[in-house]
Amino acid sequence: MTTPAVPGTPRIPEAVHRRRWAILGVLMLSLLIVVLDNSILNVAIKTISTPEPTGLGATQGELEWAINSYTLVFAGLLFTAGLLGDRFGRKRMLLAGLAVFGIGSALAAQSGSPGELIAFRGVMGLGAAFVMPATLAILMNVFEREEQPKAIGIWAAGVGLAVAIGPITGGVLLDHFWWGSVFLINVPIVIVAVILMVVLVPDSKDPKPGRIDLVGVALSVIGLVLLVYGIIKGGQLADFTDPAVLATVLAGLAVLVGFVWYEKRAEHPSIDISYFKNRVFSAAITAIALVFFALMGVTFFSVFYTQSVRGYTPLQTGLLMLPLAAAQLIFAPRARLVVDRFGVRATCVGGLSVIAVTLAAFTIFDSDTPIWVLEVVFFLMGTGMAHIMTPTSVVIMQALPREKAGSASALSNTFRQVGGALGIAVLGSVLSTAYRGGVEDEMRLLPEGMRHTAGESIEATLGAAARLGPRGDGLVSAANDSFLHAMHVTALCGAGVALVGVLVVALFLPGKPPAAAASAPAEPLDREPAPAGR
Structure with missing residues (x-):
């Protein structure tokens, strides 16, 4: 058993302490469905963009909104959800969030139009907003401080697990069922998670919660x-x-x-701006936002590259993304060992540098590039992510007192979701603009009323070319060439964002502490900045 922080007054009840690893497993299952949803959707976006009855005929802008309606509601309500958990109990809010998420998933599966899908994805984001911060807040309350980095590393590996399972599961479902099955699969997972949550997970609150x-x-x-x-x-x-x-x-x-x-x-x-006076805290938050900005934008276009340009099925695309997830599963729990040896700053600089290089590597991809090259790039990208997410999550969660764990978790995930939403919006718009510029000369083959819509995305262009029959062959070739050029431009933009992240963490994250102080408590982070209301 872990030695209590103060003799005779253990921080965590013995019964909770004994089942802490089982509790972590339940929390990871709850986390799994939140992350699984987006990773499943990644392989389904091409199917959803195809005309009915196969898909919904969604345009690229509608696809971006189908993703961002979820992430924006998620990000906008995360901090409020964390405060509600602090006030009324994290377990209660987590159970409520799971229920809403499950209902939203069932409704999304039955969407009859892109507009309905966008709306029901927003409902799912509402539920997810109550799930994500509660999982990390409960984790911080069932593990003693010395075990928290290890537990957070395993928790972060759960993200990698979801990234691995999501695309493969989505591919299998799309090979056998209609597109809505990628949302309906969430419902049984929610039911299992709720049952385990009721049985195993303790509740916790902040004795001095903030107001909404x-x-x-x-x-x-x-x-x-x-x-x-x-x-x-x-x-x-x-x-x-x-x-x-x-x-x-x-x-x-x-x-x-x-x-x-x-x-x-x-x-x-709702957000105590004084927290950001702590430069370490701010740098860690910024690093997470920039990583997800770059990653979500690249994931968005890589699916169209593998399916539309290379001709792979959704299941094959899911399998191709496996190295990205496998690297996170392998390295996220071990990243703390790298931090112990080299320090937070060097570890994060290295991770972001690897991501910048792998993003830039997308500029070498063509329609016939050996696919093993893409696999290597995905594996290295996942490795870089693992060495950013774990150390920055530990820095953020330990920067505030234990009773403010909900606030710290909410802030971390808010910036993660905002970064991802802006990444899809900005890099998706760069992709769309560059693509339209490259293909517009070939649009003269189409009736004037169809040209604008057909030029929005490669799927729209290919759909229009199919209606032309043999006369559309030139348009197909132009669409592939234009998409590859647009992908190269977008990848360079993502690499530039990752390099900004390198600069931020190099300037503001702490280096390796002196050997004599390595085992001392990180009291500056606990004391600065002071939480609201104290």
């Missing part, structure tokens, strides 16, 4: 939606100088600035 900040929540969600809408619209029009696009983006930025201003002055803010 409805104004702050509204401002953050409105600002993010306007910003992302403007970016996606710019990509659809291939014109970011369009007055409507500029007005929407600027309005979103203005609302977000107003959100920060309000939070700094609110008596009970």
